[in-house]
Each structure stands twice: as structure tokens, then as C-alpha cells.
Amino acid sequence: MDLEQFKSQIDIVEVIQSFIPLRKVGTNYQAPCPFHNEKSPSFVVSPSKQIFTCFGCGKSGDAITFLKEYKNLDFKDALAEIASMFNIPLPHKESKAHNQRKDIYQVYAKIQKSLQEDLLANQKLKGYVLKRLGSLEAIEKFGLGYFGQNSRKVINELDFKERELLKEVGFLNENNRCAFFERLSFALFNPAYKIIGFAGRTQPFFNFKNSPKYLNSKQSFVFNKSQFLYNFHLAQKAIKQSKQIIVCEGYMDSIALQILGKHNCVATCGTAFNTQHLAQIFKLELECQILFFFDNDNAGLEATKRALEVCFSQGYFNVGVIRILDKHKDAGEILQENLLQNTQTLLLKATDGFSFYLKLLFNEQISSAQKGRNLEILKALINAQKNPFLKQELSQKVATTLNINLKFHTPLLQENPNNTLEASFYKSVLENEYIEALSVEYLQGRELGIYEKSWREYIKSKTRDRIANELFIDESIRTFDIPSARKAMKGLIFNDARKQKEILLAKKDYLGLIALNNYLTQLTS
Ligand SMILES: [Zn+2]
Incomplete structure (x- = not known):
């Protein structure tokens, strides 16, 4: 290849x-x-x-x-x-990447099988999961497990190649040790239901001393931690149906909400919501509302604010915030309560993200000086939006929430001012070899105005410079088919001739004028 x-x-x-x-x-x-x-x-x-x-x-x-x-x-x-x-080979030589990826999926699947068996074989832990999640179905559905004796054996018995692979992705360290032992495990699936990593959580029947509550798989060629959304594979369908996605903070929250019937719920894992997460959601190519559901405390509020800013920075305002209306800290606690009381109620309220953000920026605890600075940030944000309807909608929300009238100049929708005859013709040259040949035969370059230099470069070396690329990609600029291109080219030549005539007349260059007239007659015949 x-x-x-x-x-x-x-x-x-x-x-x-x-x-x-x-x-x-x-x-x-x-x-x-x-x-x-x-x-x-x-x-x-x-x-x-x-x-x-x-x-x-x-x-x-x-x-x-x-x-x-x-x-x-x-x-x-x-x-x-x-x-x-x-998953394609490198040009000219075979690549290892494709096969490695397939191999790691297989090894991880093998390990997950043993983790699940370990969990089901451990009565204490099984009881713990049952109490927290209400049923054992969750084990299979969410890829839960336990790094116990059986898994240790399975991992130890992997062949050399498999162990090398596990080292490469950081699952095993240089001494063949795995950091997850004795932990409850969560298999991390990609949207195609392949396991690309694990997370391990401490559990009450083992002394983990001071080690962190959660451990995650390391960043590797199969696992990109900062773009990973937990349970995205399960949630995809529900997201498409509901046109909403709930983003929460942790594995247990996402599982709890899924069990409580919010099948469109995913979680970020150990990283704050960022543009890479947003990119994963945009890949669904649907206008869906992103609902942030973070912990009911100050840290959760701060995380909500940052997540909203990530969306706004990308011009995305179809966002909302879900807050817990009672004393519960997170979704896990709500599930506990529901299981205990056997109720199905979810005391949640979703509010519009931008209005929520406004209240954060301008609540009574914020000093007037800070409010002034926040207002400037807000103005810049709204002004940066190109869609006049969105601008209007956001200004409206500012008006109702803050009682401040922000005036923005919203230009009428207009045709791209760059849509000139020169631009359209040159873009046609870039797209069509025949029109390019026509231009080489009949044009001197001058006729193309600001595109002259770029055109010369293109016909000489066939490379598009910056100006050419901008035209090439701009969908608002029309292009011509061959008959229209011929007409357009004549138009360009006559426009140019008119300018030249004036110059020649001013210089009293009558020989030049005759030559020009001859050229034009030749062209029209
Ligand atoms: Zn740039």
C-alpha cells in the first residue's frame, strides 16, 4: 500500500x-x-x-x-x-498496531471472565454488591469483577506474548505485577463492546492501607483516559432515542443511575469533563442535550461550572444541569435509599445550563468587582457566537436572570462577501482540471485579482497555498460547470479589458489599444 x-x-x-x-x-x-x-x-x-x-x-x-x-x-x-x-497497515510496511489491538481485546476478555468468576465465588463481596446495587444482574451487565485468586492464576498462566502485551499497556509492571489485586473491578468497554481497560475499587473486606480508592488502567494505545466515557457503549441507544445524555462523575454513579432507569447515563473517570469527552458525544452526530449530574457538594458545583465552560467554549449551549433536591450526596446514595424503601422516585431537577451558569457567576456571594469581570467574560462569550438567533436567546436569558439588557449588534444573514466571480472561477479551477487548462490557455493571471499569485503557484506546482485551501473548503462559494466557467472566464477577461483600456487611454497608447481590441474580437469569435 x-x-x-x-x-x-x-x-x-x-x-x-x-x-x-x-x-x-x-x-x-x-x-x-x-x-x-x-x-x-x-x-x-x-x-x-x-x-x-x-x-x-x-x-x-x-x-x-x-x-x-x-x-x-x-x-x-x-x-x-x-x-x-x-486498523490499517502502514504504507509500505506491515504494522503491528492492528494485531496488537485485537490481541489485547482477547486477553482482557479472558481476564474479565476470571474476574467475574472470582466475584461470584466470593460470598461476602457478592453480598456487598447485592446490597449496593440491588441485584446480581449488574455484575454481568456492567462488567464487574474481583481481582481474586482465580484471576491471579489466569494472569500468571498467560503466555509470554500476552504478558508482554499487558506490560505494554501498563496492566503489568516490569516485574509482572498487577496493581489491581484484591480490588473490585470495572471492565472499561469501548463503544464496540470491547474491553480496553479496567478500574479497580477498594472494598471493605481487605485492608488497602493508604492506597487510593480507585485505580485506573494506564494511558495506552488502546485506552485514552481523558476521552473515555464509562458506560457509553450501553448508553448509545438510549442517548439517540432520548436526545439527552447524562454525564456524571464516577463508575458507581453511572451504574446507579442506569439501574434507576436513566439508561442514557455515562461517567467521566478520574478526569474532569473536557473537550475530548465532548468530541465523543459530537461523534453521535445528533443534537442532544448534555445534562451534567455531579455530586451535591462544593466540589461537584465547581466541576459543573468547569464542564459548562468546556461546552460554551465550543459554542455548545444545549446543556443542562441536574441537581439533587434532597440531602443525598450522589446517585449511589439515592439508589441505596430507593432499594431500602423500595420506591422508584428520583428527586432530581434539570435546569438550563446557561441560566444555571449565570446564577453561579452572579450570586450574592460574588463581590461586585468580580461580578463586573464576569459580565465582561459573558459579553465576550455571547458576542463570539455567530448564529444571531443563539445570540438573541442567550441575551434573553441574561435579561431574565440578571435583569440586565445586553445589546449586541446582530448582523442580518447575508451572502458571503467573498463570493465574487474571481473566487468562484478560481475555486472551479481548483476542482476541475479542464477548467484549469482553460485558465492556463486564456488567462494572464491579472484577471483573477487577489487570486493571481495563488493561481500562478497552483498551475506551476499543483500545490494549493493558504488562499487556495480557504477557497477550496469554503462551501459558501459557488463553483461553475464547464459551460458556465467559459462564460465566467469571458466575464473576467472583459472586466480586466475595461480596466486596461482606461489605463491605455490615459497613457495615450493607441497601438496598445488596437492590440487589445484585436485580442477581444478574436476571443468573442
Ligand atoms: Zn487557527
């Missing part, structure tokens, strides 16, 4: 989406640019052209360029990472 074949098997949207939340706008995708600091999205990704371009800073290129720049990799490493993302 050569590089071109390799590129034909990858998708730039999928690559970029693994790192940045992209939103579909028309046929392209948009986001605030990751390469320069901005609030409104000028970073555009085109699935049909397989390129990205930033209209702000001018960075552009294909999927490989993106990864190189974004992660600061060299070309070879960028290729390797993409190959493993798409």
Missing part, C-alpha cells in the same frame, strides 16, 4: 474528532481553532475534500498534517498513530 492508498482509507473528520469536538455545519465541520486562541469557530474540516483549514491563522492540510501539528509528532509517528486508529 502506498501513501495515496493509505490516505484513501482514512477519514480526516474521524481523526480530528478524536481530539476536538467538531460540529456539522452544512457539509463541513467546524470548531474553534486548536492552533490559535479564538472563541468563534474559524477552523473548518471538509469530509469531501479531506482537508482542514483555519480562516483565522491559516493553518491547513490533511489528516496527517493535522496530527503532526496537533500532537507535535514527526511524519512517521503521525502515520503510525493514524494507522492504529483505523
Whole structure:
């Protein structure tokens, strides 16, 4: 497989989406640019052209360029990472990534089987899980287990290759030791129901001394901790049906809410909600409301605020906040109470995320000076939104919540001012080789105005510079079919001729004028 074949098997949207939340706008995708600091999205990704371009800073290129720049990799490493993302071999030589991934799925599945057996064989722990979760079905459904004797044996009996693999993903350390022993375990599934890691939690029947309550699998080629959403595989269907996703903070919360009937509930694991999580949700390509459900305490409130800001920074305002209305700290406690009392009530209330955020920024505990600064941040945020209807909606919420009228200039929707004859024609040149040939035959370059230099570069070296890429990706700029391109080209030539005539007249260059007239007659015949 050569590089071109390799590129034909990858998708730039999928690559970029693994790192940045992209939103579909028309046929392209948009986001605030990751390469320069901005609030409104000028970073555009085109699935049909397989390129990205930033209209702000001018960075552009294909999927490989993106990864190189974004992660600061060299070309070879960028290729390797993409190959493993798409499970395809590297150009020119065989890659290990694909097989390694399949192998680790198998080893993890084998381990999970033994963990589940360990849990079911341990009466005390089984009772503990039953008490916390209400049934033993949860063990299978949520991939629970226990790192006990049986699992120890299974792991010890793995062959050399399997153990090397477990070392590579950090499941075993250099001395073949696993950090999870004696812990309750949670298998971590990817959206395709493959196990990509484990989490281990302390349990009451073993003295863990001072070790942390939770341990997670290490970052590896199969497990990206900062983008992982627990139970996403189970929740996908319910998210699509309800057009809502509940995001909570921990494994137990997510399981508790699922058991309480909130099947669209996922959890971040040991990392705060960030843009990579948002990217996972945007991959579903549906307008869904994100509901944050964090602990009923100050830390939970702070986490909620930060999560909302992550969404707002990406121009996403379809968010809400769920707060617990009674004394319970988290979803686990609610489930406990429900199991004890055998009730089905959930005392939860969802409020609009932006209004909730406003109340956080401007409550009575905030000093006037801080409120003033918050107001400036808020204004900048609203002003950065390109959609005039959204701007209006947000200003409205500010007005009702804070009793302050923010006035924003909302321009009428208008056609792209860049949609000129020159732009459309040059874009057609970029897209169509025949039109390119026409342009080479008939144009001098001057006719293309601001695109002259870019056009010269393109016909000479076949590479698109920044200006060309911006045109190429801009869906609001029309292109011509061949007959219309001919007409457009004539238009360009005549426009230019009119300008030239004036110049020649001013210079009294009559020979030049005759030559120009001859040229035009020739052209029209
Ligand atoms: Zn940029």
C-alpha cells in the first residue's frame, strides 16, 4: 500500500474528532481553532475534500498534517498513530498496531471472565454488591469483577506474548505485577463492546492501607483516559432515542443511575469533563442535550461550572444541569435509599445550563468587582457566537436572570462577501482540471485579482497555498460547470479589458489599444 492508498482509507473528520469536538455545519465541520486562541469557530474540516483549514491563522492540510501539528509528532509517528486508529497497515510496511489491538481485546476478555468468576465465588463481596446495587444482574451487565485468586492464576498462566502485551499497556509492571489485586473491578468497554481497560475499587473486606480508592488502567494505545466515557457503549441507544445524555462523575454513579432507569447515563473517570469527552458525544452526530449530574457538594458545583465552560467554549449551549433536591450526596446514595424503601422516585431537577451558569457567576456571594469581570467574560462569550438567533436567546436569558439588557449588534444573514466571480472561477479551477487548462490557455493571471499569485503557484506546482485551501473548503462559494466557467472566464477577461483600456487611454497608447481590441474580437469569435 502506498501513501495515496493509505490516505484513501482514512477519514480526516474521524481523526480530528478524536481530539476536538467538531460540529456539522452544512457539509463541513467546524470548531474553534486548536492552533490559535479564538472563541468563534474559524477552523473548518471538509469530509469531501479531506482537508482542514483555519480562516483565522491559516493553518491547513490533511489528516496527517493535522496530527503532526496537533500532537507535535514527526511524519512517521503521525502515520503510525493514524494507522492504529483505523486498523490499517502502514504504507509500505506491515504494522503491528492492528494485531496488537485485537490481541489485547482477547486477553482482557479472558481476564474479565476470571474476574467475574472470582466475584461470584466470593460470598461476602457478592453480598456487598447485592446490597449496593440491588441485584446480581449488574455484575454481568456492567462488567464487574474481583481481582481474586482465580484471576491471579489466569494472569500468571498467560503466555509470554500476552504478558508482554499487558506490560505494554501498563496492566503489568516490569516485574509482572498487577496493581489491581484484591480490588473490585470495572471492565472499561469501548463503544464496540470491547474491553480496553479496567478500574479497580477498594472494598471493605481487605485492608488497602493508604492506597487510593480507585485505580485506573494506564494511558495506552488502546485506552485514552481523558476521552473515555464509562458506560457509553450501553448508553448509545438510549442517548439517540432520548436526545439527552447524562454525564456524571464516577463508575458507581453511572451504574446507579442506569439501574434507576436513566439508561442514557455515562461517567467521566478520574478526569474532569473536557473537550475530548465532548468530541465523543459530537461523534453521535445528533443534537442532544448534555445534562451534567455531579455530586451535591462544593466540589461537584465547581466541576459543573468547569464542564459548562468546556461546552460554551465550543459554542455548545444545549446543556443542562441536574441537581439533587434532597440531602443525598450522589446517585449511589439515592439508589441505596430507593432499594431500602423500595420506591422508584428520583428527586432530581434539570435546569438550563446557561441560566444555571449565570446564577453561579452572579450570586450574592460574588463581590461586585468580580461580578463586573464576569459580565465582561459573558459579553465576550455571547458576542463570539455567530448564529444571531443563539445570540438573541442567550441575551434573553441574561435579561431574565440578571435583569440586565445586553445589546449586541446582530448582523442580518447575508451572502458571503467573498463570493465574487474571481473566487468562484478560481475555486472551479481548483476542482476541475479542464477548467484549469482553460485558465492556463486564456488567462494572464491579472484577471483573477487577489487570486493571481495563488493561481500562478497552483498551475506551476499543483500545490494549493493558504488562499487556495480557504477557497477550496469554503462551501459558501459557488463553483461553475464547464459551460458556465467559459462564460465566467469571458466575464473576467472583459472586466480586466475595461480596466486596461482606461489605463491605455490615459497613457495615450493607441497601438496598445488596437492590440487589445484585436485580442477581444478574436476571443468573442
Ligand atoms: Zn487557527
